[in-house]
Amino acid sequence: MVQSAKPANNNISPLTLILQAVVLILSLLGASSTSFADPDKPELREIYNESSPEWLQSVGRLDVPGIKYANGHRVHHRENCSATLVGSPGKRASYIVTAWHCLEFYRDLSHTITFNLDVSGDEKLILEVRPIIDGGSMNADWAILELVERTPHPDQPFGLVLAGSEAGSDAGHSKTLSMAGYSRDPGLGASGAALTYHTNCESITQGKYSTSSNCQAYKGASGGAVVTYSQSGAALFAGVISEGDSEGTSTFVPVSNFRSVLNRYIR
Numbered sequence: 001m002v003q004s005a006k007p008a009n010n011n012i013s014p015l016t017l018i019l020q021a022v023v024l025i026l027s028l029l030g031a032s033s034t035s036f037a038d039p040d041k042p043e044l045r046e047i048y049n050e051s052s053p054e055w056l057q058s059v060g061r062l063d064v065p066g067i068k069y070a071n072g073h074r075v076h077h078r079e080n081c082s083a084t085l086v087g088s089p090g091k092r093a094s095y096i097v098t099a100w101h102c103l104e105f106y107r108d109l110s111h112t113i114t115f116n117l118d119v120s121g122d123e124k125l126i127l128e129v130r131p132i133i134d135g136g137s138m139n140a141d142w143a144i145l146e147l148v149e150r151t152p153h154p155d156q157p158f159g160l161v162l163a164g165s166e167a168g169s170d171a172g173h174s175k176t177l178s179m180a181g182y183s184r185d186p187g188l189g190a191s192g193a194a195l196t197y198h199t200n201c202e203s204i205t206q207g208k209y210s211t212s213s214n215c216q217a218y219k220g221a222s223g224g225a226v227v228t229y230s231q232s233g234a235a236l237f238a239g240v241i242s243e244g245d246s247e248g249t250s251t252f253v254p255v256s257n258f259r260s261v262l263n264r265y266i267r
Contacts, residue, residue, distance in 0.1 A: 044216050044248075045188050048118070048180075048195035055235035056197060057157040058085040059180045059225045060117040062098050062129075066105030077105050080192055082181035082224035083115055083129075083145070085159035086237050087266050092152035093159025095265050097240050098223030099253075100134045100141045113145065118195065119155045127153070133261060135253075139209045141242040142253050143223075144262060160237035162255055162262065163228050177201050179215035179250060181224025181241055192220045210242055210251045217241055217250040226252045 048056050064079040081102035087093030096115055106113065109130075117125040127147050134143035180197035183189035188196050201215035217224070226239035237255055244250030255262070 043188060044201070045183075045196040045198045047188055048197065052197070053178075053199075053235065055160055055225075055227060056180055056195060057117070057119065058093070058160050059083075059195060059197075060085070060096075060115050061182045061192070062096075062102060062223055063114045063116065064102055064106050065108070065111040065113070066103075067107050068105050079103075079105060080182070080184070080220055081222045082220065082241065084223075084225040084237060084240070085117075085157055086162065086262065087159035089161050091158065092156055093266075094147050094150055094152075095132070095159075095262075096129060096145050096147070097237070097262070098143050098145065099240055099242055100136060100143045101138060101242075102223045103131055103134060103143050106131070115145070115147075117157070119157075123155070125153055125155055127156075132265065135258065138242070140253070140257065141210070142240050142258050144258075144265060146265070160225065160227070160235060162259060162266075163236035163238040164256060164259055176228065177203060177213055177215060177238065178227040178235070179213065179217055179221070179224065179241060179252070180227070181217055181221025183218035184220030185218040189218055189220065196221075204249075206254075209257070210253050211239065212249060212251050214248055215244075215250045216248055217244050221250075226254075 060083055062081045062083040066077045066079055067074050068077045079102050081098055083096040083098035085093040086095055086097050113129050115127045115129045119125045129145040129147055132144045132146050178199045182192050183196050184192040198215045201213055204212045221241050224241040227235045228238040230236055239252040239254045242251045242253050
């Protein structure tokens with residue numbers, strides 16, 4: 001909160017004081033606006049609704065309780081990311097994929113990680129999950145978690161099938177993508193309350209550890225789904241969102257980087 005100090009010179013006119021206040025307010029607004037994307041940049045994402053593609057039902061919010069260290073003291077920290085149910089064709093999914101950095105500060109195993117799905121209308125499905133294995137660094141920014149309750153809820157989606165199987169190909173071989181997550185921007189993302197997605201974006205460059213794209217995503221979408229499509233149009237899990245600049249360039253880890261590990265669990 002900004003507090004106004006009493007002027008040292010009682011001869012300062014009221015108009016001068018008003019102008020000084022306006023300058024201060026404008027400077028504060030200018031400083032805060034750099035935290036978000038350019039408001040003049042076209043919005044390419046959509047908000048999930050009942051007419052959205054069915055595969056989006058497998059993308060949820062991940063709530064991770066963690067502990068950071070600041071000035072030598074333990075500080076409680078909650079990381080809000082995104083995650084995706086993945087599985088085999090025709091089977092209810094028992095595993096989710098997110099980004100490694102979403103679990104970086106998870107140290108107390110007695111605290112519960114929850115995966116939240118908006119299954120229909122106002123109904124929410126809250127599932128407890130536990131970490132299984134992860135890449136261990138930003139160079140391998142992926143993690144696999146298991147649902148604690150192995151008996152699937154009747155409203156639980158089946159989960160996305162992995163790209164690279166008989167049904168389709170990796171994102172590295174197909175440039176057209178879709179990307180979805182719970183971005184925490186104050187616009188369409190509603191500070192993390194709304195699932196947003198960008199369809200018909202493309203991969204740009206493929207590096208050793210990650211692939212860059214022109215898909216729009218903001219902080220909070222980390223761990224969310226990158227999807228490509230089979231020749232028949234089926235949505236396939238092609239990777240996990242890693243990071244981005246909130247302006248139109250987002251990087252992801254292709255599922256090909258950890259498919260062999262993931263297949264050990266979902267098959």
